[in-house]
Amino acid sequence: MAEQIKAVRGMRDILPEEVKIWQTVESIAFQTLEAFGFEEIRVPVVEELKLFQRSVGSFTDIVQKEMYVFKDKGNRILALRPEATASVVRAYLEHQLYTKRKITRLYYAGPMFRYDRPQKGRYRQFFQIGAEIFGGKSPYFDAELIVILAKIIEKLNVSNYVFETNSVGCDACKISYGIKLKQFLEPAKDRLCQDCQTRLQGNVLRVLDCKVISCREIIKEAPVIQDVLCDDCRKHQENFYTTLDDNKIHYKKNPYLVRGLDYYTKTVFELKIGEEENAVAGGGRYDNLVSELGGPETPAAGFAIGMDRLCALINLEVKRKKEICVIFLGQHALQKGTAILNSSRVDGIKIVADYEQRPLKNHLKIADREGVKHILILGDNELQKQIFLYKNMSNGSQKEIKFSELSKFFKEIDNA
RNA sequence: GUGGGUGUAGCUCAGCGGAUAGAGCGCCAGACUGUGGCUCUGGAUGCCGGGGGUUCAAAUCCCCUCACCCACCCCA
Structure with a gap:
């Protein structure tokens, strides 16, 4: 018998039965986004490696160890996208969409690639539906994103969900908090786990969501970012929470929520369903990314839904066609x-x-x-x-x- | 990248040094040549993931390798 070729590690087929669920989720998500004025954009799966280094961050795990990088025949150094926000920002600048509308709302859907070890709810090729708002600095935009997610998930008959929220502050806040946290942790360094000792050098904030018990003990006493936020960041956060309250959004403040992408500022959030450890969606504000990629100062915010995870968790009765x-x-x-x-x-x-x-x-x-x-x-x-x-x-x-x-x-x- | 578990029939799994590798479900055929489900009867399942080793003897023990699952890291 001829050798059987199987799907490569971390990649999978989604069979017709499951596709029906995906189609349902997609159409609900797209309709909801369209109703809020979002328009679909389609961006390439391949970009220059530099784009992700500059946006996601050179020192993040995503860029350092999880990217599919290759050279094409013209010796360009390219990467399969690990996420799409970078591409959308690139397109936004390349086509000068900021000259067309004050506020630009875009959404996308498609596969992302990260070379990590497959396990429950994680694949090397996974699908996201994402949304980005450019040009709005008001916390109402942050809240709108959450409202949209809530609407989508409720239309899917999911009720046991919660948003975890936090603020990571603006650049200035991030830096001053980083220093403060480092100062706090340094004396206790020997009691931290191996991973956290490394984190202390690079991404100090990551120590906050370490799961090792001994680290948690130390973190309990650590300064919280809330106490360090500047006036602007604090006001932004307060307004954001008030708006969530007004919209009757079910959320939980998590002062230890840190996201693995460097570009986030101020608001960050994750959507969790039931007891699942993994987030089904995540996002936040990224006020500096557009300018860092060479565009005009443009506040922005967005989210991405992990379709593989979402579709695995909902139990939709898909009607069989006659x-x-x-x-x-x-x-x-x-x-x-x-x-x-x-x-x-x-x-x-x-x-x-x-x-x-x-x-x-x-x-x-x-x-x-x-x-x-x-x-x-x-x-x-x-x-x-x-x-x-x-x-x-x-x-x-x-x-x-x-x-x-x-x-x-x-x-x-x-x-x- | 690190740690643990599992790979046996189409599927779920049993067998864990001994002869020809089993069960349930499913599948095929017949009872019933233009009428399904129920029943009965019969049948086929297979490089025991791959490679190497130990042994008189390996699905079973050892080593390597691959794949899948789970956890860590990280993320959606």
Whole structure:
């Protein structure tokens, strides 16, 4: 036997049954976003490596160890995107979208790539639906993003969800807090875990969400960013929370919430469902990213939904579309019947023909097994009478359908 | 990148040094040649993930490797 080729590690197929759930989620998400004035943008899956180094951050794990990087034949150093915000910002600048509208709202959907070890709810190729708002600095924009997420998730009949929120402050706050935290942790350095000792050198904030118990003990006493926020950041945060309250959003302040992308400022948030450790969506404000990528000072905020995780957690009853199965008995009936059937098809109604010759008994057995409720049979007897024999598999009833009334009959079944 | 678990029939799994590798479900055929579900009867399942080693003897023990799952790191 020839060698079986399998999907590569961390990549997977989403089979038709599951795709139906994805389609439902996508259409709910897209409709909601459109209703809030977001427009879809489609950006490439491949970008220059530099884009991600400059946006996500050179020292983040995502860039340092999780990126698919390669050279193309023109010796360009490229990367498969680990996230799409960078690309959207790049496109926003490249096409000078900031000259077209004061506030630009964009959304996207597609695969992202991160080379980490696959496990529950994480893949090397995973799908995100994301939204970005450019040009708005008011905390109401931050809140709008959360409201949109809440609407989407409630339309999916999920009720046991919570937003975790925090502020990481503006650049100045981040820096002063980083120093303060480092000063606090330095004396206790020996009691920190190995990972945290490394974090102390690079990304100090990450120590905050370490799960090691001994580290947590130390962190409990650590200064909280709230105490360090500047007036502007503090006001922004207060307004943001008030707006969430007014909108009856279920959220939980988490002073230790730190995100792994460097570009976030002020508001950050994650959406969690049930007891799951993993966040289903995450996002926040990134007021400096646009200018850092060479554009004008442009406040911005956004989120991304992890489709793989979301779709795994919701239990949507996807309605099975009605299917009418047509079977032909004998070569003659098949020859004549196919054209009659095809000319009578109705858009949007699922009519499936089985051209194989097998005993009627087998045809019915297969239909039964596959859950098909409606069968049309054409044999020589029927052909002579210019009819299809309809059999309802649920109750066994049968009736004759004239060739001329086939389309009408399809619509009747579909409407029933 | 680190740690743990699991790879046996289409699926779920049993067998854990001994002969021809099993069960349930599913599948195929027949009873029933143009009428499914229920029942009965019969049948086929297989490089025991791959490679190497130990042994008279390996699905079983050892080593390597690959894949999947889970956790850590990190993230959606």
